Amino acid sequence: MPKLSSVPLPLSAVRITDAFWERESDLIRRVVLPYQWDALNDRVPGAAPSWWMHNMRAAARAVAARKAGKPYVPRHKADSIVVEGPEPARADQDAFYGWVFQDSDGYKWLEAVSYQLIQHPDPELRRHAQEAVDAIRAAQEEDGYLDTYYTLTGIERAFTNLKDHHELYCFGHLTEAAAAWYEATGQEDLLDVVRRFAACISRRFGPGRERGCPGHEIAEMALLRLYEATGEEQWRELADFFLDVRGTEPSTFALEENRRRKQQGLPELPVSAERYAYYQAQVPVREMTEAVGHAVRQMYLCSGMADAARLNGDQAMREACLRLWRSAVREKMYVTGGVGGTHVGEAFSRPYDLPADTAYSETCAAVGLVFFARRMLQLEPVSEYADVMELALYNTVLAGIALDGKRFFYVNPLEVDPAACETDERLSHVKPERQKWFSCACCPPNIARLLSSLGAYMVTQNADALFIHLYISSELDVCLNGFPLKLRLEADLTRDGRVTLTVLSGKAEGTLAFRIPGWADGFTADTGDRGTRQEGGYLYVTGSWAEGDRVTLDFSMPVRVLAGHPLIRETAGQVCYARGPLVYCAEEADNGPDLHLLRACPKAEAAVERLEIDGVSLPALRVAAGRLPRDEGPLYRPWKEAEPEDVRLTLIPYFAWANRGRGEMRVWLRL
Numbered sequence: 001m002p003k004l005s006s007v008p009l010p011l012s013a014v015r016i017t018d019a020f021w022e023r024e025s026d027l028i029r030r031v032v033l034p035y036q037w038d039a040l041n042d043r044v045p046g047a048a049p050s051w052w053m054h055n056m057r058a059a060a061r062a063v064a065a066r067k068a069g070k071p072y073v074p075r076h077k078a079d080s081i082v083v084e085g086p087e088p089a090r091a092d093q094d095a096f097y098g099w100v101f102q103d104s105d106g107y108k109w110l111e112a113v114s115y116q117l118i119q120h121p122d123p124e125l126r127r128h129a130q131e132a133v134d135a136i137r138a139a140q141e142e143d144g145y146l147d148t149y150y151t152l153t154g155i156e157r158a159f160t161n162l163k164d165h166h167e168l169y170c171f172g173h174l175t176e177a178a179a180a181w182y183e184a185t186g187q188e189d190l191l192d193v194v195r196r197f198a199a200c201i202s203r204r205f206g207p208g209r210e211r212g213c214p215g216h217e218i219a220e221m222a223l224l225r226l227y228e229a230t231g232e233e234q235w236r237e238l239a240d241f242f243l244d245v246r247g248t249e250p251s252t253f254a255l256e257e258n259r260r261r262k263q264q265g266l267p268e269l270p271v272s273a274e275r276y277a278y279y280q281a282q283v284p285v286r287e288m289t290e291a292v293g294h295a296v297r298q299m300y301l302c303s304g305m306a307d308a309a310r311l312n313g314d315q316a317m318r319e320a321c322l323r324l325w326r327s328a329v330r331e332k333m334y335v336t337g338g339v340g341g342t343h344v345g346e347a348f349s350r351p352y353d354l355p356a357d358t359a360y361s362e363t364c365a366a367v368g369l370v371f372f373a374r375r376m377l378q379l380e381p382v383s384e385y386a387d388v389m390e391l392a393l394y395n396t397v398l399a400g401i402a403l404d405g406k407r408f409f410y411v412n413p414l415e416v417d418p419a420a421c422e423t424d425e426r427l428s429h430v431k432p433e434r435q436k437w438f439s440c441a442c443c444p445p446n447i448a449r450l451l452s453s454l455g456a457y458m459v460t461q462n463a464d465a466l467f468i469h470l471y472i473s474s475e476l477d478v479c480l481n482g483f484p485l486k487l488r489l490e491a492d493l494t495r496d497g498r499v500t501l502t503v504l505s506g507k508a509e510g511t512l513a514f515r516i517p518g519w520a521d522g523f524t525a526d527t528g529d530r531g532t533r534q535e536g537g538y539l540y541v542t543g544s545w546a547e548g549d550r551v552t553l554d555f556s557m558p559v560r561v562l563a564g565h566p567l568i569r570e571t572a573g574q575v576c577y578a579r580g581p582l583v584y585c586a587e588e589a590d591n592g593p594d595l596h597l598l599r600a601c602p603k604a605e606a607a608v609e610r611l612e613i614d615g616v617s618l619p620a621l622r623v624a625a626g627r628l629p630r631d632e633g634p635l636y637r638p639w640k641e642a643e644p645e646d647v648r649l650t651l652i653p654y655f656a657w658a659n660r661g662r663g664e665m666r667v668w669l670r671l
Helices: 019-040 052-067 103-119 123-138 148-153 167-185 189-204 219-230 233-245 252-263 273-279 295-312 315-331 363-379 383-399 418-423 443-452
Strands: 014-016 459-461 465-468 474-480 483-490 498-515 523-526 531-535 538-546 550-555 559-562 574-579 582-587 598-600 606-613 616-627 645-653
Touching: 014 019, 014 103, 019 103, 019 123, 019 443, 052 103, 052 123, 052 148, 103 123, 103 167, 103 443, 123 167, 123 189, 167 189, 167 219, 189 219, 189 233, 219 233, 219 295, 233 295, 252 273, 295 315, 295 363, 315 363, 315 383, 363 383, 363 443, 363 459, 383 443, 383 498, 383 582, 459 474, 474 498, 574 616, 582 616, 606 645
Parallel strands: 465 498
Antiparallel strands: 014 474, 459 465, 474 483, 483 498, 498 538, 498 550, 523 550, 531 538, 559 574, 574 582, 582 645, 598 616, 606 616, 616 645
């Protein structure tokens, strides 16, 4: 492992006490996960059916029938990718319903539950999780294969469409869940399922066997996690194989497409990889220069690449990760930490194309960006990675879930007019209100698994230093140069930039490194008589540490007025407001309709206030602005200097919008 690389603290070593984030974690445990379990069992009135438990049970029956030598007849056309079924009460109990990747929803939920169990033992959640584990085990084929779509629609077609049919994607999420379940419980029941499935995959794909790679990435980083959890080398080798094959000639995706076309009597297509940029398979991974295609897939691929670069000491892979990071973050990221500018393919658009009203900015893509950022931090402690991780967490990730924990956003625009969403087909993907569930429900459990594992993103450690990346109040059990320390970190970035780290017990010599946030307009530090240096956006504090020792940092947290890069056409002549990690927006609930008539006054001072939304106290801004009159005059008229009325706007954190009913919202305000 390269000297600079670091590893996160185990979740069991982090106890979050932060008022803001503890509420979020408590909400996930008490409300979100039980609600999502009901959704997975199709018990949420008025919500789109999940079909997850339905499909697992149906697959278990099919597997049992085959073991008994009884025939199983698929219940719908073999070439269907999506099956729109009836309501659960009227469903064919032995048929598959939903999307081909429907299995993954429950796996992500199980991963989230496992993280919660590590930190907060909960008998009821564990009982539900064990029920899910047992259902998964029952649905596994004798040879280790596990995918309810093919089990129920034609097992003979397994692994024939890696590009579109998500078996390896579902395997990846199952593997992440199994590693988390093992960490939480010590049980290997789900790990055994994953080992058998991975062995099934390895018998088909690998060096000297069939070439192939996932159409939707995640198997790569999941296999590397399985390798780190078990020490079993074959899983790293399989991950490396999938990465090395991707984007090489002849294209594996083209070859499998041509096999299907031949069966259908259709002419073959060119086998070049260039056609597969949407799947990040247009060039070999070490030659990639731009974040392209489906945004979630790209972020998951980058995460796997960064893991491989760290574990293998692969410099070419690391340099590719750096190029992809710069492309995604410096040219294609929203001010809220969202990525994926177009709903066409849920994809990255061209550089600097970041529309506010038609933004896609999928919640899962922001989650993936957090994954990527943490892994880049593990490669090298550079504060930009932690800044972006923090930005995405406090804004787009949190925006994906309502304050009550029971409604969700898939898409996260930066400007919304409900009337336009209802009448303009170009905005059909934008919802002015969060939904109870989705037929494609990848985002809700993805939020749950990330927020449930937040402690693993706060701190990393290598042989030289302990790095504090996120300032979230917590108690930390760490080991510095082989000596145990118990630390208390105190901060509340929703209020101010003051951070205190106190040694509660233990004695050690070594270095603690504190991130200097990009949003801070300077800082002061009280480190005692210890030596300090700044590097890569971190303050390194070196010396001896014993009970009662303390470091206090005070990061200046002004209200910032931000402008977009000159090449972002959509933000020209507009500004937005931010403070600390939070980006703010104007909502109709506070400021009335026709928010496009508002004019920002960026030189005016802004006041910080507290505002209660849905029973939650949140930081708000009061800023001076102007409002143009709404008149009934002609559609076009001679130009004259605008004379806006002076008004005071209330701005709320972006993540909290749409918790007070339908209404307009804007992040960017015109000058």
